[in-house]
Amino acid sequence: MTALLPYLPILIILSSLLPGLIIFSLKETQIKLRTWLNMLGVTVKLIFVWLMWRAVKAGQEVTFSLPFLPGADLVLHGDALSLLFVILSSILWLATTIYAIGYLEGSPLRSRFFGYFSLCVSATVGLALSGNLVTFLLFYELLTLATFPLVVHRGTAQSLAAAKRYLGYTLGGGVLLMFGVALLHMLTQSPDFTPGGYLLPLVASDRALLQLAFVLLIAGLGVKAALLPLHGWLPQAMVAPAPVSALLHAVAVVKAGAFGIIRVVYDVFGVQSIQQLNVATPLMLLAALTILYGSWRALAQQDIKKRLAYSTISQVSYVTLGVAMLGPLAAVGALVHLVHQGVMKITLFFCAGNYAETLGIHDIRELNGVGKRMPLTSLAFTVGALGMIGIPPTAGFISKWYLGLGAAEVDQGWLIGVFVLSGLLNAAYFLPVVYRIWFTQQRLPWPHPQQLSKKLETHWMLLSPPLFTMLLVLLMGLFASTDISPLSWSELIVEREFSYD
Amino acid sequence: MIDLSQLLWPGAGLGLTSTLQQGWFAFTLLLWLAAALYSLSSQRADRQQARYWLFMGLCFSGNLLLIAAQDALSFYLGFSLMSLAATALVLHTGSKAAKRAGRLYLQLAVLGELLLFSALVLRAAAAGGQYDWQSWQAVELDHLTISLFLLGLGLKAGFFPLHLWLPQAHPVAPAPASAVLSGAMIKAGIFGLWFFLPAGDATLQLWLPYLALLGLVSAYFGAIAALCHTAPKTILAYSSVSQMGYLLLLLTASWQLASSTPYTVTLLLLVAYAAHHAFAKGALFLLAGSAAKYRFAIFDKACALIAALSMMALPFSSGAAVKTALKTLTAELRLPYLQSISWLLSLGALLSALALWHFLSQLWQQQQLAHHRVPVLQQVAVALLAILLILLPWAWPLLQYYSLHALTSYAWLGLITPVLLALLGYRYLFAIVALPLQRIGQGSRWVFRLSLWLKRRYQPIRQLTLPAFSVNWRALRQQGWYKALRRFKG
Numbered sequence: 004m005t006a007l008l009p010y011l012p013i014l015i016i017l018s019s020l021l022p023g024l025i026i027f028s029l030k031e032t033q034i035k036l037r038t039w040l041n042m043l044g045v046t047v048k049l050i051f052v053w054l055m056w057r058a059v060k061a062g063q064e065v066t067f068s069l070p071f072l073p074g075a076d077l078v079l080h081g082d083a084l085s086l087l088f089v090i091l092s093s094i095l096w097l098a099t100t101i102y103a104i105g106y107l108e109g110s111p112l113r114s115r116f117f118g119y120f121s122l123c124v125s126a127t128v129g130l131a132l133s134g135n136l137v138t139f140l141l142f143y144e145l146l147t148l149a150t151f152p153l154v155v156h157r158g159t160a161q162s163l164a165a166a167k168r169y170l171g172y173t174l175g176g177g178v179l180l181m182f183g184v185a186l187l188h189m190l191t192q193s194p195d196f197t198p199g200g201y202l203l204p205l206v207a208s209d210r211a212l213l214q215l216a217f218v219l220l221i222a223g224l225g226v227k228a229a230l231l232p233l234h235g236w237l238p239q240a241m242v243a244p245a246p247v248s249a250l251l252h253a254v255a256v257v258k259a260g261a262f263g264i265i266r267v268v269y270d271v272f273g274v275q276s277i278q279q280l281n282v283a284t285p286l287m288l289l290a291a292l293t294i295l296y297g298s299w300r301a302l303a304q305q306d307i308k309k310r311l312a313y314s315t316i317s318q319v320s321y322v323t324l325g326v327a328m329l330g331p332l333a334a335v336g337a338l339v340h341l342v343h344q345g346v347m348k349i350t351l352f353f354c355a356g357n358y359a360e361t362l363g364i365h366d367i368r369e370l371n372g373v374g375k376r377m378p379l380t381s382l383a384f385t386v387g388a389l390g391m392i393g394i395p396p397t398a399g400f401i402s403k404w405y406l407g408l409g410a411a412e413v414d415q416g417w418l419i420g421v422f423v424l425s426g427l428l429n430a431a432y433f434l435p436v437v438y439r440i441w442f443t444q445q446r447l448p449w450p451h452p453q454q455l456s457k458k459l460e461t462h463w464m465l466l467s468p469p470l471f472t473m474l475l476v477l478l479m480g481l482f483a484s485t486d487i488s489p490l491s492w493s494e495l496i497v498e499r500e501f502s503y504d
Numbered sequence: 505m506i507d508l509s510q511l512l513w514p515g516a517g518l519g520l521t522s523t524l525q526q527g528w529f530a531f532t533l534l535l536w537l538a539a540a541l542y543s544l545s546s547q548r549a550d551r552q553q554a555r556y557w558l559f560m561g562l563c564f565s566g567n568l569l570l571i572a573a574q575d576a577l578s579f580y581l582g583f584s585l586m587s588l589a590a591t592a593l594v595l596h597t598g599s600k601a602a603k604r605a606g607r608l609y610l611q612l613a614v615l616g617e618l619l620l621f622s623a624l625v626l627r628a629a630a631a632g633g634q635y636d637w638q639s640w641q642a643v644e645l646d647h648l649t650i651s652l653f654l655l656g657l658g659l660k661a662g663f664f665p666l667h668l669w670l671p672q673a674h675p676v677a678p679a680p681a682s683a684v685l686s687g688a689m690i691k692a693g694i695f696g697l698w699f700f701l702p703a704g705d706a707t708l709q710l711w712l713p714y715l716a717l718l719g720l721v722s723a724y725f726g727a728i729a730a731l732c733h734t735a736p737k738t739i740l741a742y743s744s745v746s747q748m749g750y751l752l753l754l755l756t757a758s759w760q761l762a763s764s765t766p767y768t769v770t771l772l773l774l775v776a777y778a779a780h781h782a783f784a785k786g787a788l789f790l791l792a793g794s795a796a797k798y799r800f801a802i803f804d805k806a807c808a809l810i811a812a813l814s815m816m817a818l819p820f821s822s823g824a825a826v827k828t829a830l831k832t833l834t835a836e837l838r839l840p841y842l843q844s845i846s847w848l849l850s851l852g853a854l855l856s857a858l859a860l861w862h863f864l865s866q867l868w869q870q871q872q873l874a875h876h877r878v879p880v881l882q883q884v885a886v887a888l889l890a891i892l893l894i895l896l897p898w899a900w901p902l903l904q905y906y907s908l909h910a911l912t913s914y915a916w917l918g919l920i921t922p923v924l925l926a927l928l929g930y931r932y933l934f935a936i937v938a939l940p941l942q943r944i945g946q947g948s949r950w951v952f953r954l955s956l957w958l959k960r961r962y963q964p965i966r967q968l969t970l971p972a973f974s975v976n977w978r979a980l981r982q983q984g985w986y987k988a989l990r991r992f993k994g
Contacts (some may be wrong), residue, residue, distance in 0.1 A: 303967040332633075392614075393621070394588065396582040401513075404577075404625065411629030416648075419625055423618045429613045430960035442595055485511050 011055045012067045012079035012132045015089065016125050018048040029114050037106055037117060044095045044121060048128075048315070052093050055081050060495075066134060066195075074192035077141070078134030083496040084198075084270075084338075086133035087489070088262050090240065091342050092254045094475075095349055098468040102353055103246035106360060107462025116156055120250075124148040127255045135193045136184045136271060143180060143227075146259055147173040153247045154240050165239040172226050172236040173256075180223025180263075186216045187271070196266060198500045200273020203250025206280060213272075217282050220267050228260025228323060229316045231293040237316055238300075241308040243358025248308060251316045253349035255320035259373050261322040268326050269334075269500050283327050289322035291421045293317065298428035305367050307355045310432060311348070314391060317413045317425060318344045324418070331501045333409020338493035340402035343390070345449065346475050347399055350387035353469035354380050361461040363451025367436055372445030377460040381440045383473040390476050393426050398479040401423060401490055505574055513634035517574035523768055525556030527775035528695055529571045532688045534892060535782045536564050538685075538885045539680040542790050545881035546679060556596060560681065564983060567688055570697065570916035575636040576624050579699060583620065586689055587613045587660065593681040594673045605672040608955040612659050612669045620656030620696075623649050627700065639701045652709060653700055661693025663752050665724035668951050669746040671729070674741035680795020680885075686744045686789060687782035694751045695777070698771070703762035716756045716837050720848060722749025727855035731862055731934075732945030736792040736870060739863045740785065743815070746856060747781050750830065757833040772902050773829045780814070780896060782821040787811040787889035788863070790882065795867050798878040807883075809892045812864055815892050816857040816923045824910040824919050825897040827853065832906075850922060862934070 009015075029037055058065055058081075065081035081089075103120065107113050126149050126501035129142035147170070155166035186203075187193070190209060194201050202213060226233045237257070241248050251257065268277060297317030304310035322345065325337025357380045358364040358373065374381040390397035403422055410418035436456050455462040483490040507517030520526045540560070547556050566586030573579035585598055590615065595606035631643045655666070662670040670690070674682045701708055726746025754777055758770035794800070800808070810821075817823035827849075834845050842848070857913045877920045897907040910919060 008707055300967065302962055303964045305965075389588075393586050394617075395577065403621075407622070407625035408629050408633070411625055416626070419622045423622050426618045426621070427614065428962070434610065434614070435963055442592075442598070484509060484516070485513055 006344075007054070008058060008063070008065055009067055011051055011058075011065050011391075012081050015051045015093075015132065016079070016129050017495060018051060019044050019121045019128065020125040021238070023118050024123065025213030026114055027118035027122060031111070031114055034113075037114065040238075041100050041104070041117060041121070042050070045093075045100055048093050049097065052089055054088065056086055058419065059083055059086050065072060068134070072137060074191075074228075075135060075137035077138050078195055078440055079129070079132045079138065080134030080195060081132060083492065083499055084265070085131045085133075087338060087342065087492055087496060088258070090126045091258075092124060092131065094252050095345060095472075098349065098353075098471055099246050099250050101464050102356070102468040103244075103248070105355060105462045106246050106502035108464075112156070115152065119149055119152045120246075123153060123250070124254055124396045125149075125440050127259060133266075134195045136187060136196075136372055137193045139266065140177075140180060140184050143259065143263065144177050146207055146255065147177055150251065150256055154243045154251075156244055156247065157242070159242070161320075161483075165236075165242045167369050169236045169240050172233065176223045176226025176233065176490070179219050179226075183216050183219030183223055186212065186219065188218075196270035198270060198273075198502075200271055200276055202272050204277045206276045210280065213276070214280055217267070217272065217277075217280065220271075221264065221286060223265040224260045224267065226260065227256050228319055229257055229293070229297075229325065230260075230320065231289055231296060233406075234293070234297070234316045234406045238304075238309055238312040241306075245308075245352060247358065249349045249356070252312065252352060253345040257315055257319050258341060258345060259461065261319050264323055265326050265337065265341075268329075272331050274501075277329060283329055287324060287327040287415070287418075290320040291418065294324065294421060294425050295428070298425050301432045301504070302428065304432075306365055307358065307367055307370075308352070308365070310367065310436075311351050311355060312462055314351075314429070314432070315344075317346055317429075318348065318391065321402065321406060325409060328409050328413050328415060328418070330409050330413040331497050332405055332412045334497045334500070335490070335493045336402050336407075336409050338496055339405060339490050342489040342493075343398035343402045343476075343479060346472050346479065347390040347397070350383050350469050350472040350476060351391070353465075354384035354387065357465050357469065360465060361453055361455055362449040363453075364449065367439065369447070369450060370436065370439045371443040371447075373439075374441040375445070376421065376449070379460060379470060381431050383385060383469040384440065385437050386473045386476055388437055391433055392429045395424075395482070396477065397480045398476045398489075401480055401483045403419065405490075459482040508578075513575075513577050513635065515575040515579055515634060515639075516568075517636065518572045518578060519574050520572055521574065522771075524566065524698065524771045524775055525571055527692075527772065528580060528778065529568065531690075531775070531779035531782050532567060532571060535687045535786045535889070537683055538568070538786060538790070538888045539613075539684045541888070542683070542882050542885035543678070543680045545879045545885075546793060550678075552596065555592065556678070559589045559592040559596075560684075562586075563593065563689065567684075567692065570692055573637075573699075576628060576640070576700070577635055579696065580620065580624060583660070583696065584617050584740070585691065587617060590685060594677050594684070596678055596681065596830075598674060599676065602676040604952050604955070605669070605676045608951060609669045609673045611955060611958060612666075616656045616659030618656075619652050619659070623652035623656055623700070626652065633907060637699065640700070643702075645705045645707045647707060650701065650708060653697065657693040657696040657700075659693070660690060660696070661748050661752070662682075662690050662724045662745055663719065664745060666725070667722070667748075670745055671733070671741040671948070672736050672951065674744070674789075675735055675737035677794075679737075679790055682741075682793075683789035686741065687786035690744065691749060691751070691778050691782065693776075694748065694755060697752075698755060698774070701939035703761075703767060704757045708759060710816060711943040712756050712760050713839050716753055716834070716983040717839050717842075718854070719749045719751075719756060720839075720845075722734060722746065722752065723852050724855060725749075727852070727859045729945070729948075730859035732948075733940045734866055734942065734945075734975045736795065736863055737789065739859060739866060740792060742789055743856070743859050743863070744781075745783060745980075746852075746859070747785070747815075750852075751777060751781070753834060753837075754830055757830075757837055760837055763832065764765070769902070770833060773826070773833065775917075776896070776900065776903055777823075777826040780826045780893070783889045783896065784815045786809045787886050787893065788815070790886050790889070792805065792867060792927065794878045794882050794886070795870050795874070797874060798876050798882075798970040799870055799874040803883060804878050804886070807886045808864065808867065810890050811893060812860045813923070816860050816926070817853060817919050818923055819910055819916050819919050820897075822893055822896040822903070825903045825906040827919065828906045828915060829903075832909075852919065853919075854922040854926055857923045858930055858934075861926055861930040865930070890949045 067079040069077040071077035126146035133139035210213040301313035391398035393403040568581030642816040658666040730742035814821035817827040
């Protein structure tokens, strides 16, 4: 076991990369082999992740490095923070893979789809495990390239337009990020991420340059995290197939941006230098504005997935806001929301996909009385929606609670007002949907009903993932104090990140 | 006490550790039992029976959980479970009125919930990350937190001016649901105020005169508004607004006296008042439900009279005991602008009695259309509450004292005069003012207009958005900037 330990980071990446590459070479008809390869990859990855989790929990650090650039090796590093994101993406990859197999049954170009799908997950995991900024940048760009074919997958004019916009935004963001990384590299090379940051010695001498670098980095990451003026691609990209939007919104792209912001703030700059550079307040304002703006725009959306997309814009900024507050409790809230939002949003997207695939429902006004036809899916949707509003005992409550405590801790009481207002807006655009689902009668026939299963309301591969994630939402919210909950893991991270001095 | 802090969240625990919690738990449980019994009969022909029982069950568990909570988050969990599940009960019949009332209820419930959330966050932050009740007792309050608690919990308790949803939601819900809504669930607001606001706090003491005044205003307002309506359940709902005012007054008095009189005694009186109101109002709501469909036998009429007279505080009844207790406790209370509270309470009793006579008269009038007898199960449920109501002042040693005190000649007269005056006044004078009052009552529809206006704001079809442009690079070279910029349609 211990001999394996240093190689774990690369093994975790390879466990999805290799099956992905093999899948590219498969014929369309080799469905069984493809499914087996996918499932094998998921299982192996989960085992490796579990091994690493044990090691990191015991206090070991796992590092793997290759020579890459002068002054910047290709470093893969497993610490508590990276593992939070790795576990999230591995578990949700499992759910999404099953979902995607069921969703795309019988549709063309599946080898291409699953190939890029695996690549996308490898890039996400790589990004999580990156040990320095250069490695992070590499995987960040790789993620852009791996997700583009997924967004464009349907090949319709609409998805082409969306993908073009997506590529424009993300490549632009990538360039900004690259400038930021290059600037920092010029100043101090690219050492490994360290709790507390490594830029403190430079604050006095290169104040303006560091501020510029921070702006560049945040702007580059903000594109993926959908911060306010850079969010335009996200509502468009929802034309992608449901499993892709699910993964995009919950883990892969949006979260990559948010995770990057966490890394930059805590492990590159560090709380102390951020405070001295006076850059946290603008970021905090921007995130608060994004939270309210996203929720406000979601109100008017009549397309289910589009409403969910605007809701993502708002919810991901909770993470950014929590980070920008720079307090330990707010950090716990931000980290735990990274996980909670992912699981809740993926549940909602799975459900939206189920409605679309089983009954052909895309518009919220068509949902009347769907609770009777698809009770389990609707239950999962309801739990996800309540989670988004932050009603206990869902996971969303726990993250909002810690974010609120964090705001009070750093004396920014007005931010609690932002959370309350956003909660009200969330209720305003989710509860009417829940009302339609359960309390209204079906008026028109379903747009495109399909009989996907004899006994269940829909195909079991479509039904089990949302139920699984719904269960996670409830368990994470209810058993928040247990050792294996995301909350205790986030507390562990914060303990390690904030106790550097 | 069950300690769940290793499992759920720091400080999580359940248990009935104080006398107030024990008493509150007991009467809530009994009321729910009666309502469940009644539902067995009243919902038998209901096509949505499963949904009814599901949400009744959720409300029930939420209600008991919040009483047994030992920490803020468990309370909040129970509170939101109960609040949200009750929406389904208000909506249950699916009529247009139910939908309107359900929307209003949900809007205010979510608002109250989030206000309570922010109050809890502020409090937890002040307590340094402790969530359990014990440690919150020692932490000082500030004005913002107190107002947030009052607004958040007040929206549930429904005292004036936060009562808006109450008279709309109660009449449309099924009768047993309104019985528990009014008897048990809205009391969660008062319970929460006791739970979260430590009695001895200096800042809270500054609020007390104004809270007492608010309680009195609410008591008056509810009773007068009840006279402006004719539907029996609406009258009862407004009477609840009035009674919640008295409960607030009693809570204020117990906070005021926390340093002098033993706190537990005043708290027990609070429980007694809440229990008295729960049983009486529960029975009246159930009876109002039966009256709409069935013809009353002598037995049903007797039960209605017992419950109503008890609410009017006739000597020997539980109402007399709790009203005497209220009078004794509030004698020390200092109100702004007002010297003595005693005659105000007498006037309030007169108004309350008027409202209840009005209710009985409307109930009798409704009877003219019905033919069938009331089912036995419904009678049993009502009888259970009536018996509890009769036993309450005599079986409980604490209340016995006040019951006997109420029988001294002076107190006896003081109690019976408003009841008789109200009866005479209602019999001979009400006809003159009935029509103008009803016209005033119709004015309360502005609430729905507000709710609808709000709904249109948060469910817009179109929104103002900034125009987004995309650049046509090919056109840029040939035709210049103006033509190259295309309006982007998202």
